[in-house]
Amino acid sequence: MTREIICISCPIGCHLSVSYRDNGNVQEKDIQIENNKCSRGLIYGKEEILSPKRVVTATCAIDSIHMARIPVKTTGALLKNSIYPLLEDLYKIKLMPPVSAGDIVLENFMNSGINVIATRSLSR
Amino acid sequence: MKKIEREVLIIGGGSAGMAAAAEIAEKGHSVVIVERESTMGGILNQCIHNGFGLHRFKEELTGPEYAERYVNIINELPIDQYTGMTVTEIDDQKDFKLVYAFSSHEGMVEFKVKAVVLAMGCRERNRGNIGTPGSRPSGVFTAGLAQRLVNIDGLIPGKKCVIVGSGDIGLIMARRLSWVGADVQAVVEIQPYPAGLTRNIVQCLNDFNIPLHLSHIVSKIYGKDRVEGVDITPLIDGIEAPVQTFHIDCDTLLLSVGLVPDNEVSKKAGVIISNQTSGPAVDGNLMTNVEGIFACGNVLHVHDLVDFVTEESIRCGSYVNSYLEGKTKGSQYSVMAGANVRYITPNKFTSDSDNKFYLRSMIVKNQAELVVSLDGREIIRKKQKHVQPSEMISCEIKADLLKSTGLNEKSRLEIGLKS
Numbered sequence: 181m182t183r184e185i186i187c188i189s190c191p192i193g194c195h196l197s198v199s200y201r202d203n204g205n206v207q208e209k210d211i212q213i214e215n216n217k218c219s220r221g222l223i224y225g226k227e228e229i230l231s232p233k234r235v236v237t238a239t240c241a242i243d244s245i246h247m248a249r250i251p252v253k254t255t256g257a258l259l260k261n262s263i264y265p266l267l268e269d270l271y272k273i274k275l276m277p278p279v280s281a282g283d284i285v286l287e288n289f290m291n292s293g294i295n296v297i298a299t300r301s302l303s304r
Numbered sequence: 305m306k307k308i309e310r311e312v313l314i315i316g317g318g319s320a321g322m323a324a325a326a327e328i329a330e331k332g333h334s335v336v337i338v339e340r341e342s343t344m345g346g347i348l349n350q351c352i353h354n355g356f357g358l359h360r361f362k363e364e365l366t367g368p369e370y371a372e373r374y375v376n377i378i379n380e381l382p383i384d385q386y387t388g389m390t391v392t393e394i395d396d397q398k399d400f401k402l403v404y405a406f407s408s409h410e411g412m413v414e415f416k417v418k419a420v421v422l423a424m425g426c427r428e429r430n431r432g433n434i435g436t437p438g439s440r441p442s443g444v445f446t447a448g449l450a451q452r453l454v455n456i457d458g459l460i461p462g463k464k465c466v467i468v469g470s471g472d473i474g475l476i477m478a479r480r481l482s483w484v485g486a487d488v489q490a491v492v493e494i495q496p497y498p499a500g501l502t503r504n505i506v507q508c509l510n511d512f513n514i515p516l517h518l519s520h521i522v523s524k525i526y527g528k529d530r531v532e533g534v535d536i537t538p539l540i541d542g543i544e545a546p547v548q549t550f551h552i553d554c555d556t557l558l559l560s561v562g563l564v565p566d567n568e569v570s571k572k573a574g575v576i577i578s579n580q581t582s583g584p585a586v587d588g589n590l591m592t593n594v595e596g597i598f599a600c601g602n603v604l605h606v607h608d609l610v611d612f613v614t615e616e617s618i619r620c621g622s623y624v625n626s627y628l629e630g631k632t633k634g635s636q637y638s639v640m641a642g643a644n645v646r647y648i649t650p651n652k653f654t655s656d657s658d659n660k661f662y663l664r665s666m667i668v669k670n671q672a673e674l675v676v677s678l679d680g681r682e683i684i685r686k687k688q689k690h691v692q693p694s695e696m697i698s699c700e701i702k703a704d705l706l707k708s709t710g711l712n713e714k715s716r717l718e719i720g721l722k723s
């Protein structure tokens with residue numbers, strides 16, 4: 181199959197045409213990429229097919245008079261298909277102040293090595 | 305009424321106000337920041353996504369993290385901070401200014417200062433500014449308001465949303481709403497190209513298979529008490545094609561149709577507003593037509609990167625320092641937006657020191673060229689790998705180059721983009 185993927189490794193934003201055989205276990209050597217203006221497009225296109233990852237930013241509930249939610253983020257990019265399970269877990273958490281930016285909210289999610297940390301401090 | 309005397313007052317404690325204040329305090333001048341909200345940080349506090357600070361801190365931070373870095377910097381310096389206080393008026397008395405501010409616990413306060421920095425940020429355009437026909441039910445929000453509701457107050461504006469305008473805030477909200485379980489049906493953009501950054505189109509729309517309808521408008525809004533749906537009509541060669549109108553059911557409409565500098569206080573003080581940037585017209589020292597009143601950040605022109613706001617505001621702080629020390633550089637020559645440039649700021653330059661300009665393209669193009677000419681003679685030509693309206697371009701011009709080309713009082717600099 182062929183997919184169009186926009187490379188976001190630089191502002192040009194090449195519309196890559198990425199072709200591969202969709203047999204459930206795509207190998208790097210089976211991926212063909214066209215319309216990339218430079219080699220970074222090849223790396224980006226392959227990664228998007230083999231293991232697309234994203235940094236997730238969200239909020240958790242907090243028991244404070246100042247605000248209802250406190251912002252959090254993953255410490256690294258997480259596999260795309262783990263995002264919704266992560267969000268479900270995060271939405272169940274309620275934090276108590278004081279919280280400092282950098283405090284771990286959720287450790288080593290699904291053994292990914294990725295933590296979720298608070299991104300704002302709140303004393304009360 | 306309480307009276308306070310300082311050298312400088314900064315209106316707004318967002319990234320612009322904090323950076324300018326730090327620069328001024330570091331040089332030993334007394335400075336006070338007046339901020340309307342209960343905390344410093346401005347719009348950054350609600351921008352919980354990452355992508356801030358790549359230039360300034362060489363790291364990808366979220367908005368609140370970037371704000372906190374600056375809050376820590378200003379807390380280390382002798383800077384007076386008033387939160388929960390709104391500036392209502394600046395009274396220019398030439399040698400000094402009287403600034404009036406109000407807070408619920410201090411009442412009215414009068415500040416006597418030598419210089420004022422406008423750093424009030426911008427406002428969102430709302431429906432009144434775009435004029436969509438149909439009923440006026442509830443469920444219509446600006447994207448920034450929705451962002452605040454979701455990220456700080458923990459409220460979700462609706463279940464099925466349509467976003468009008470493809471500005472970055474709208475795109476970021478498309479992902480945010482998807483991640484809190486709402487359904488984003490479509491993004492509708494009147495222009496043939498997206499207003500937001502490509503990175504956001506990819507990660508906020510394509511990742512969620514949210515359709516982006518370019519060259520389309522919301523032609524009608526349905527619903528009596530609450531939004532029930534919208535009609536969307538394509539534009540063909542700029543003209544509505546009603547036969548191709550389609551309908552989408554939704555309960556919420558988010559408007560992401562642009563930002564405009566907040567000029568209310570500035571105008572009352574006699575500051576002239578540029579019709580190109582919609583913010584104050586400033587000279588090469590970021591000073592407005594009113595001597596001693598400076599401007600930086602989104603109140604000056606709408607920035608898409610906080611790093612640029614910080615850079616500009618640090619410079620603004622140093623111009624304020626020069627002003628207080630009686631060392632202000634002359635800057636009498638004009639600067640014009642040339643071909644394919646929507647606006648340029650500042651609108652004056654000096655040959656006494658280097659100049660930095662920010663400009664916005666009117667065109668989308670790979671391999672464009674930036675052309676700077678002085679009185680019709682080309683002095684700089686620089687390759688631009690890619691230009692588009694949503695990505696601001698910066699341009700530096702050295703004093704030596706300007707001096708060596710010869711200047712007279714009518715000299716005019718023009719910066720354009722060659723397609």
Ligand SMILES: Cc1cc2nc3c(=O)[nH]c(=O)nc-3n(C[C@H](O)[C@H](O)[C@H](O)COP(=O)(O)OP(=O)(O)OC[C@H]3O[C@@H](n4cnc5c(N)ncnc54)[C@H](O)[C@@H]3O)c2cc1C
Nearest residue numbers: 316318319320340346347355390391424425601602609610
């Ligand atoms: C929704 C959104 C998303 C963005 N996303 C990104 C991104 O991903 N990456 C990036 O680098 N940049 C991003 N930016 C751009 C960047 O964050 C902003 O341009 C920048 O933070 C603006 O700073 P500022 O200080 O000029 O304005 P603001 O942060 O708006 O600060 C202005 C402050 O002035 C106060 N104020 C206004 N009037 C008064 C008054 N009369 N008296 C007292 N106080 C007053 C306000 O309360 C506010 O706190 C985004 C901007 C927005 C709006």
Ligand code: SF4
Nearest residue numbers: 187190193194218221
């Ligand atoms: S392929 Fe190369 S030139 Fe094209 S967008 Fe990616 S990084 Fe930029």
